[in-house]
Amino acid sequence: MYQALKPSRSSTLVLRRLNYHVRHWGPEESALPPLVLLHGWMDVSASYQFTVDALQQERRIIAPDWRGFGLSGCAQADHYFFADYLADLDLLLDHHAPGQAVDLVGHSMGGNVAMMYAGVRPERVRRLVNLEGFGLPATQPAQAPARYAQWIAEIKQLHQGDKTLKRYASAADVARRLMKTNPRLAQDKAQWLAQHWARPNAQGQWEILGDPAHKVASAQLFRVDEALALYAQITAPVLAIEAGSDSLGQWWNGRYRLDEYHQRLTHVRDCRTAVVQDAGHMLHHDQPAQVAQCIERFLNEAHAARP
Template sequence: MTQARRVAAGLAIIGRMKASHCEQLDIRGLRYNVRHWGAADAPAVFFLHGWMDSSATFQFLVDALAHDWHVIAPDWRGYGASEWLGRPYWFPDYYGDLDALLAHYSPDRPARIVGHSMGAAISSTYAGVRPERVAQLVMMDFLGLSTTNDTDAPGQLAGWLDNLRKEQPVRCYPDHDTFARRLQLANPRLSDARAAFLARNVSRTLADGRVTMAGDPWHKVASPVRYQAGDVMASWRGIRAPVLMLLADKGYVAERFADAPAEIERRLACFADMRRVTITESGHNLQHDQPEQVAAAIEGFLARD
């Protein structure tokens, strides 16, 4: 597809999209960008994006919703139009950011939350330690990371220390069309029109005109502390809200635990009130691949005011 045709396809799909607007606010000393779809007096639901992504990733899913909702979708710190640190990130800060965001937008009532990937990781752990703040939780293609070994810890810390001495490289593309093709290479299910939209809305244009993903490259530096699956599962056991687990049939959960189906069931058993739905013909980014399936499942689960 030529660049001109790709741009035209992107503009055509934009013409059919539900409009959003963004606001900037201070969250724990950082400038946060928060995207809104829908009327402010509609039932509120928070959409939380994943790693190396941003709030615009939910556009196709929002377009597929049949009912009126006030969708509140922040760009996490270091992503999209929120403030970038330019240094290593500490994952627990996201729990603090979510706590502050809910205090701002939903101070008097527990929130409906839809989290994809890292957004599901943050919101599910949070829901276990602040169960009174979450009314309903949708987890999109996330069931924790693989279990790590004690022997991994020294090397992980050493790698983190090594990275502190380096500039983190920014992967750039000459234009949005090239970036769109790269997105389709990573996810062949993306249509030309959707790839064109994402290339312009989950990216950042540099001063020289080149295009990069709208995520601080420091996010790609692995944590100095190894992942503790047991700690995460202990938090899940504290969730009181009903949970909708949306798993893509060709997503990361299916890939990560392909040889350990019993581990999937062990982790699912942590949730006291859980409904499981498989999204078919979908990779990890199910909000891109099958937004209609995802929207139907979410709206069949969420309770309206």
Template sequence: MPDPYAPRLVSTGRTLTVRGLSLHVRCWGPPEAPPLVLLHGSRDASATFQFVVDALAGPWRVLAPDWRGHGLSDRAPGGYWWQDYLADLDALLDALVPDAPVRLVGHSLGGNMALLYAGLRPERVARLVSLDGFGLPERRAEEAPAHLARWLDAARRQAAPVVYPSLPALAARLAAANPRLGTPRALFLAGHLGRRMPEGGWTWAFDPAHRRPFATLYRFAEAAACWRRVRAPTLFLASGVPFPPALADEPGGVEARIALVPGAVCERLAGTGHNLHHDAPEAVARRLDGFLA
């Protein structure tokens, strides 16, 4: 078994109390450098950006929070609503970068939250990058009864953790889901995305409740109204395959969605999957350095 990936830049951590929860923030780079805020995706953690951070020309002061119920942050006893992420982000930015608009980069869920936030607080965002975050497929009102019934059923069940016998086994699960990752990087990520069980074995660090559906249906018209209010220069950096795939079937595809953000541009990285920051971190870092500087 190869050794885990060895980071070029070692992160430090700090903890902030935000809306009644203790949220962990991973930090890289000198405190005096320009701040860059990175937002991870669902069932992920801040350490997922290590490979990109190591490839950045910088210098940047990189700040990456673990969302509630992820990584080293507290879990929410009452469950999760996507609006909580927006309110947490608002509070985190006030604490981390209170005096200036921020450069904001998000992957997947993080990209979608960054886009919404940039429309709701346009004065707080200087530049914006969404990594494979284009919103979700539109949901119809007629789907609400079945969706809410599934949510009720899930809310009644205690979400059980998935347990792996060892850290290498958890890393193998990551590598199987993304063959481009490679074993050393998979081992590194497993050490941050997983946690050791007191009774033995390893499980994911995220709250198993994140496997439940959100209570509300996703209505893209509401997201679009926020996207139209974005004023920051915006880059959509897309993987080689549309994500989610169902967006390719919408009229105009993701291009129609990108056009909603004033002046936004899009670049697709061929040969990458949804986790393009793992598959091509050097290419992602080059584009971030160029766009955000």
């Protein structure tokens, strides 16, 4: 099994009536700005361990488990609203980095949260790294009736027990599941992640650390015009890192393309892109050293440029 070079420590913060689990690496005090790592959908903060191990500089690192994921509490509801992640992040930073502008890194859903948050609270973000946080395909208002109907139907399915997360006989089975989803994931890393991505229940079955309510579709459509308005308010320099395999095109099958994503990024006043080769959507698992190098080079350039 993978051996972490920089073991994390945990704390719990009562935030908006939820027990929020936060993972920490590095010293409590550092001359460098805090580095905040935001994980993706159906993932956990421990997902960043391999990248953290590859970072060269010692600095304070903070990584929450989003509400309803990992070791954080679940929302007292049967669905989740995306805006809650923005409020959670703001309160988290108020507690762990009061009065400071942080360096923000987000993967997938976490990357989308980071981009939106940086538009809402530009003064709180010094630099931003977006790891495959592409957003969603454009929608039209005419899709709203069907989306609300879908939302209601999926809430009913959840209460009927039709929306559940698969259980596994052992941690080894969880690891095999992770490797099936991501064929590039090495076995030692899969075995390590399985211990953090799931846990055994009272019957000895391993359950994914995610609230099934996350599987309920959003009632609101993704509105590109709103996303672009937020992008335009970002004052921090942005580095958008994507995998060489074009996971966006593979996932959406023509409904949303990489060139469309790149066009959206032109609304960010200071944005550059980078590509990590031989990697898929979980690029921080596939090529953690490359990802760490890209992040660190970007953050250090900014730090050196300031008096």
